[in-house]
Amino acid sequence: MARPLRIAVAGLGTVGGGVAKALRSRESELFARAGRPLEIAMIAARDRRKDRGFDHTDLPWADDLAALATGDADVVVELIGGESGPALRLVETALSNRKHVVTANKAMLAHHGARLATLAEKNGVALKFEAAAAGGIPIVKALRESLLAYGINAVRGILNGTCNYILTRMEATGAAFSDVLAEAQKLGYAEADPALDIGGGDTAHKLALLSALAFGVQPDFGSITVEGIDTITPEDIGFAKEFGYRIKLLGIARATAQGLDRRVQPTMVKLGTPLADVEGPFNAVVVHAGEAGPFVFEGRGAGEAPTTSAVIADIVDIARGSNGAVFGRAASALSRPVPAPVDARVSPYYLRFHALDQPGVLSEISGHLANAGISIGSMIQRGRAPGGTVVIVMITHECPEPAVRRALKVIEASDKVRGASRMIPMEAV
Amino acid sequence: MARPLRIAVAGLGTVGGGVAKALRSRESELFARAGRPLEIAMIAARDRRKDRGFDHTDLPWADDLAALATGDADVVVELIGGESGPALRLVETALSNRKHVVTANKAMLAHHGARLATLAEKNGVALKFEAAAAGGIPIVKALRESLLAYGINAVRGILNGTCNYILTRMEATGAAFSDVLAEAQKLGYAEADPALDIGGGDTAHKLALLSALAFGVQPDFGSITVEGIDTITPEDIGFAKEFGYRIKLLGIARATAQGLDRRVQPTMVKLGTPLADVEGPFNAVVVHAGEAGPFVFEGRGAGEAPTTSAVIADIVDIARGSNGAVFGRAASALSRPVPAPVDARVSPYYLRFHALDQPGVLSEISGHLANAGISIGSMIQRGRAPGGTVVIVMITHECPEPAVRRALKVIEASDKVRGASRMIPMEAV
Numbered sequence: 001m002a003r004p005l006r007i008a009v010a011g012l013g014t015v016g017g018g019v020a021k022a023l024r025s026r027e028s029e030l031f032a033r034a035g036r037p038l039e040i041a042m043i044a045a046r047d048r049r050k051d052r053g054f055d056h057t058d059l060p061w062a063d064d065l066a067a068l069a070t071g072d073a074d075v076v077v078e079l080i081g082g083e084s085g086p087a088l089r090l091v092e093t094a095l096s097n098r099k100h101v102v103t104a105n106k107a108m109l110a111h112h113g114a115r116l117a118t119l120a121e122k123n124g125v126a127l128k129f130e131a132a133a134a135g136g137i138p139i140v141k142a143l144r145e146s147l148l149a150y151g152i153n154a155v156r157g158i159l160n161g162t163c164n165y166i167l168t169r170m171e172a173t174g175a176a177f178s179d180v181l182a183e184a185q186k187l188g189y190a191e192a193d194p195a196l197d198i199g200g201g202d203t204a205h206k207l208a209l210l211s212a213l214a215f216g217v218q219p220d221f222g223s224i225t226v227e228g229i230d231t232i233t234p235e236d237i238g239f240a241k242e243f244g245y246r247i248k249l250l251g252i253a254r255a256t257a258q259g260l261d262r263r264v265q266p267t268m269v270k271l272g273t274p275l276a277d278v279e280g281p282f283n284a285v286v287v288h289a290g291e292a293g294p295f296v297f298e299g300r301g302a303g304e305a306p307t308t309s310a311v312i313a314d315i316v317d318i319a320r321g322s323n324g325a326v327f328g329r330a331a332s333a334l335s336r337p338v339p340a341p342v343d344a345r346v347s348p349y350y351l352r353f354h355a356l357d358q359p360g361v362l363s364e365i366s367g368h369l370a371n372a373g374i375s376i377g378s379m380i381q382r383g384r385a386p387g388g389t390v391v392i393v394m395i396t397h398e399c400p401e402p403a404v405r406r407a408l409k410v411i412e413a414s415d416k417v418r419g420a421s422r423m424i425p426m427e428a429v
Numbered sequence: 430m431a432r433p434l435r436i437a438v439a440g441l442g443t444v445g446g447g448v449a450k451a452l453r454s455r456e457s458e459l460f461a462r463a464g465r466p467l468e469i470a471m472i473a474a475r476d477r478r479k480d481r482g483f484d485h486t487d488l489p490w491a492d493d494l495a496a497l498a499t500g501d502a503d504v505v506v507e508l509i510g511g512e513s514g515p516a517l518r519l520v521e522t523a524l525s526n527r528k529h530v531v532t533a534n535k536a537m538l539a540h541h542g543a544r545l546a547t548l549a550e551k552n553g554v555a556l557k558f559e560a561a562a563a564g565g566i567p568i569v570k571a572l573r574e575s576l577l578a579y580g581i582n583a584v585r586g587i588l589n590g591t592c593n594y595i596l597t598r599m600e601a602t603g604a605a606f607s608d609v610l611a612e613a614q615k616l617g618y619a620e621a622d623p624a625l626d627i628g629g630g631d632t633a634h635k636l637a638l639l640s641a642l643a644f645g646v647q648p649d650f651g652s653i654t655v656e657g658i659d660t661i662t663p664e665d666i667g668f669a670k671e672f673g674y675r676i677k678l679l680g681i682a683r684a685t686a687q688g689l690d691r692r693v694q695p696t697m698v699k700l701g702t703p704l705a706d707v708e709g710p711f712n713a714v715v716v717h718a719g720e721a722g723p724f725v726f727e728g729r730g731a732g733e734a735p736t737t738s739a740v741i742a743d744i745v746d747i748a749r750g751s752n753g754a755v756f757g758r759a760a761s762a763l764s765r766p767v768p769a770p771v772d773a774r775v776s777p778y779y780l781r782f783h784a785l786d787q788p789g790v791l792s793e794i795s796g797h798l799a800n801a802g803i804s805i806g807s808m809i810q811r812g813r814a815p816g817g818t819v820v821i822v823m824i825t826h827e828c829p830e831p832a833v834r835r836a837l838k839v840i841e842a843s844d845k846v847r848g849a850s851r852m853i854p855m856e857a858v
Contacts, residue, residue, distance in 0.1 A: 026578060026579075026580075029577070030577065030578075033577050035759070136721050136724065138567075138575035141571075141575055142567050145567075145570065145746060146739075146742040147742070148458070148459065148462050148742055149451045149459075149738040149740075149741035150451070150455075150738060151455075151458070216461070272706070277701070292565050293729075294728070295565065295567075295726075295728040296725070297724075297725070297726060298703065298724070298725035299721075299722070299725065300721065304720070305578075305720035308579075309718065313574060313578070316577055320751075320753050322753075324751075328462055330461070
């Protein structure tokens with residue numbers, strides 16, 4: 001019989017617990033799949049006595065993380081989380097000690113991925129991270145191993161289930177962002193500190209990993225423009241619907257002639273296209289790969305079972321001896337991403353203003369847009385409020401983002417316009 | 430530098446040409462991905478002088494297939510097609526000569542897969558077939574390597590682009606099956622002899638492969654119930670729409686307590702669910718994997734680029750040394766599929782009759798259904814034709830398929846009913 005693969009698990013939260021349970025309850029099936037037994041060699045978690053909803057008394061506990069990284073395990077599964085600190089130290093030590101690493105830690109890889117890939121390579125071990133992007137969807141493997149024959153033009157994804165849940169609920173209930181966020185927190189769909197999710201940072205971490213795989217760039221995410229969903233209003237969601245769109249937080253990485261256009265931003269997605277129909281806690285990724293694409297991948301974005309599924313897949317890969325390059329090519333072959341200039345971002349835009357209900361307002365706003373070279377495809381002015389403010393919504397024809405931003409600055413300075421305006425790009429693919 | 434992987438390509442049709450072109454035009458990118466050069470060692474095709482739309486004069490031609498299987502190539506890529514004959518002989522000889530094999534040949538694998546897997550295993554080489562199911566969608570890899578941590582409950586797919594194109598066009602134009610088929614043949618979306626596609630056989634071949642991967646059974650497709658789309662009428666498509674459904678040819682493999690329920694049949698799929706929105710030549714697969722699922726995969730089902738993408742992925746896998754079990758576990762561990770009894774097929778059914786427009790007809794039909802224990806959820810009688818026939822459509826509540834078939838037999842024997850009736854299962858997932 002082939003030698004068992006000895007697995008050390010760091011962290012016994014939702015995912016760590018799921019992995020431990022799956023390794024035991026699916027023991028013989030996973031043996032058949034891996035061609036050798038998968039064996040939990042060591043577990044380390046903060047509190048051994050904590051009730052974790054399953055019996056873990058017979059698991060081989062280690063005293064500390066260092067024991068995992070230096071012991072006799074073949075693989076260290078890092079499920080502690082956190083951009084640096086103990087997780088990073090554990091992974092560095094494990095790789096240096098020639099242990100394969102499986103991690104779900106997108107923040108760590110988005111910040112230190114290139115360096116860790118080099119370290120893994122130098123030590124001849126694998127560093128796998130299927131669970132770090134899009135939950136259970138095997139998109140990391142697909143980009144690393146499957147979609148290779150044609151160059152990738154673009155990767156677009158709904159990569160954060162919390163944001164997607166909130167936007168879906170806002171549409172369904174008409175409730176404000178803050179109310180829906182509070183509800184999501186109560187239901188466990190949002191963290192107590194939701195900033196990383198709703199601010200778009202988590203999506204940017206994942207986009208950094210996917211674009212490394214798709215475009216051969218270092219998983220550095222400094223050049224990703226990030227905008228969250230906290231300023232989306234029920235009003236915007238309602239107008240989107242009127243125009244046949246739905247607002248989604250997308251991560252977009254797109255090859256242009258001038259460089260890589262990468263951004264995380266609320267986007268109006270045309271109803272009937274694959275990303276528009278992705279609801280609640282689901283994630284989805286659309287990959288355009290020349291004439292071979294588009295490819296659509298959809299599944300649960302987080303939670304015990306989907307994430308466990310991704311971690312187990314990586315472990316089985318390692319058990320079978322799969323030890324390809326971390327980001328699909330040698331770490332030394334990853335290039336620094338060259339960011340495309342913002343005027344490579346050309347699309348129709350949704351613009352929304354609150355303005356005084358008086359003659360001349362529309363002509364002033366549209367005049368400023370015309371000055372910036374922006375033409376209007378359609379317009380809605382809603383309600384009448386003589387002396388008060390009304391809502392004006394415009395859909396532009398295709399135009400570059402900087403022109404829109406310039407025009408908005410001028411428009412917001414007008415004494416006829418109240419408060420901040422809103423611009424949201426529209427995608428029809 | 431690592432030794433080049435030497436590739437022999439058999440067949441230079443659409444896909445063979447695509448593979449040859451991709452290996453040359455993406456040479457350096459594929460080198461980076463594979464970690465070693467990919468080199469075309471030999472090509473064999475029927476006619477060297479044939480114009481194939483690209484320059485192939487510099488390709489190293491072999492005199493016959495035997496040369497590929499016995500020469501010094503590392504991998505033989507079989508793109509000849511056909512259930513047995515030259516393709517099967519080539520693959521057998523290649524595997525016996527310890528050459529890895531990549532194939533797009535679903536018919537061959539559905540018939541001889543278990544035996545070929547054993548042969549590959551015995552010789553310590555890979556037999557890979559990503560291109561044999563669902564075109565460019567990396568579903569073979571996903572089922573073989575990714576969705577392992579939870580048992581798979583069901584795989585449902587639109588696996589034949591020709592059928593899906595025909596059904597999509599029938600809905601869009603209202604035209605009859607035969608007219609749309611003729612159009613599809615003219616456009617190259619259907620073969621001159623379309624029997625394997627429209628009869629459901631091709632879908633069954635692919636379903637046999639996917640269920641081998643998902644359920645660990647031999648890829649024998651004898652126990653798959655197969656029904657094609659040639660009897661679908663514009664009338665049925667119209668009624669489906671009225672009820673909020675769309676007719677798709679699905680391949681379904683579902684684990685039940687009594688065995689594996691596998692069938693290829695026209696199915697009414699609820700609008701808004703992932704398979705309903707798959708249009709034209711696209712394929713899609715939905716995998717239910719316990720709490721981790723559902724997973725949805727969508728992409729182009731056939732054609733040069735999608736199929737080439739799948740073949741190249743297999744080649745790169747082999748170049749990197751990935752040599753896992755052909756169907757995800759040792760060939761000897763694949764079990765014979767135990768077919769579920771047909772009464773495990775429980776769903777609502779769409780029933781359509783042509784009957785005389787006279788009093789008592791409805792009560793007779795519904796009486797026969799009631800006798801079989803089938804209750805009716807809704808009913809439409811369309812048009813009035815005193816002395817002639819009218820269309821009667823009924824949607825049943827959930828009931829087992831054999832009960833429906835029994836009732837239809839009795840109903841069709843009535844002198845008030847004209848011609849064959851129609852039953853189509855309805856799926857809401």
